[in-house]
Amino acid sequence: MVNTPGTGTPADAVQRDTEPGAVTTWNGFARFAAAPAPAPPAPGDPPRSLEQRLAYHSAFVTVRTPAIDTLATSVRTLMILGRHQSVTARPSVILTGPATTGKTTALLQVGRTCHLAHTRRAAPGDDTVPVAYVLVPPAATAKSLGAEFARYLGIPVTTRMTTAQITTAVCHTYTAAGVKLVLLDEIHRLNPRTTSGAEAADWLKDITERVGATFVYAGIDVTGTALFSGVRGAQLAGRASLIDCGVLPARHAGSEPFRDLIAAMENALDLHAHRPGSLPRLAPYLHERTAGRIGSLARLIRQAAIEALLNGTEKITRTSLDSIAADHLAEEHYRPRTPTRRRTNTGHPPGRGPRPA
Template sequence: MTTWDGFQAFATTPVAAPPPPDAPSRSLEERLAYHSRFVTVRTLMILGRHQAATARPSLIVTGPAGAGKTTDLLQVGRACHLAHTRRHGAAATAGQAPVAYVLVPPAASAKILAIEFARYLGIPVTAGMSQAQITNAVCHTYTAAGVQLVMIDEIHRLNPRTTTGAQSADLIKDLTERIGATFIYAGIDVTTTPLFTGVRGAQLAGRASLIDCTAFPARLGDEEPFRDLITAMEGALDMRHHRTGTLPQLAPYLHERTAGRIGSLARLIRQAAITALIDGTERITRTTLDAIRLDHLAEQHYQPRTRPRSRNTSIP
């Protein structure tokens, strides 16, 4: 994803989708491959409907680990890439790169971060080049390539309180002023990190709208967004014996099991589907879900309720 060729391949690969009702049955191998990728639910747009935001030149996507931030970020990039191609045509967009995706390395200096921007578009960087020279090459090439959207992931790794972190934050500010593109940042709980403190943090926060990918609530007024999410995921299953409505009925259990984290929920349903295909049951049940081991955060949160001891049971 962190090179143009890689991102372009991702953006142009058809999204995994369930077969239409009149389509011939797919083989076990095809359905295993499908559920290993599974359907992508665009949670960023769902979350955005419930949050007030003003039109600003950049966006920050934040939330806990496992909330689906990177998945949402990449889907936004895919949509932008495909929309650009549809609008202008494949021939007219040859040699252009409407979307850039950059991953912030741990403890990255400004020069290392600039090199990451250069690497995405294959800009040659030599050992003797200064940070300013690399930055100039990046700004020139990104502009020439028609980059419209720059996505910067793992932004929480920047700490403006350190010398290298401050310089990296300044580099990003410089790039936003010199590249005519919309910038979207994503990171873990960035509002609680030094990224939003001090003069540099205030500049970043003042230029960006915030979408908080917190855990999905079980209820939101009269709505049940988590149950709606489960219904959408169940509708995407390609299984011969699964009973429609089974997973929405398990919404309270699934919310407790995953702490409302979209990434954990998707992993749980995906692994349960693959298990059901392999063992031949072709349906997901509470028993199937109980047998799946999830990520550490979800397992730490989940405390299964034990059944009350019978009155007739003797206690040693």
């Protein structure tokens, strides 16, 4: 936790920092980045217990996707490109796409990579903070967005503080901490068409020019929101490159990326009776079930694996997949509801109009 001189760690930051899985504070993100990534058992390893395997499939592996690879390459290049740029905001990246397509996962994996690379190079006692991960709050204002930036590093914020005071504290502390990469998630929550949203967008622009870091944004279908509209939108679009994190197609340029993703997930399963190759053969069905969304696919397979462990079958089949309710977005795609036609009471038998006089 980083504190401004002469201040203590705020109680709220400590409370949030101890939440399991919280990555929106520095200590929480550092724990996430340093934790060993879940991995399937290696040949010759002793069998895991049921509880260990349940925990493993709950966490599960992160499969490299085209979006992760593209984002990692872009971020590495842009961090070098903007390293000695000190007058204006550095080039940035926006990761956009529909819901449950792996945007946050890609963002966090790139942040983890940057954190670990810094840790390997850092000298003993180095307390630099290389990465910040911040969520845009709902109905964000300049002050609430600034408070989220402050909370990540444990900067005390009181209700009496003005936006300008929060901004000064954030810029000073982020610079002193050596933050080089800022990951800003849920960027679609910013709405520059409202007065408070416009102030938040202006605040963000100010921060990008005063903090010497590369900014990476992620949000749902950003190009279709108000974020790219008007003068403010033109400024953002002129500084940021766009990476589309869309649904995975069943086939693309002679390859089958969705089937490859399924195969990678299947190879990571820890089920004793599962038949290798059975899930890739279900690729057309799984693509229809999930609409090609990575998040929906991962949840469906993880849930099926946990069910197989709990009921003792130790395998995933088409039948077991059929019995599982996926997320609502996927279910609506797979089983669209047919609108019920409202019957109008005309006072006449069905199919008949009034009798002629």
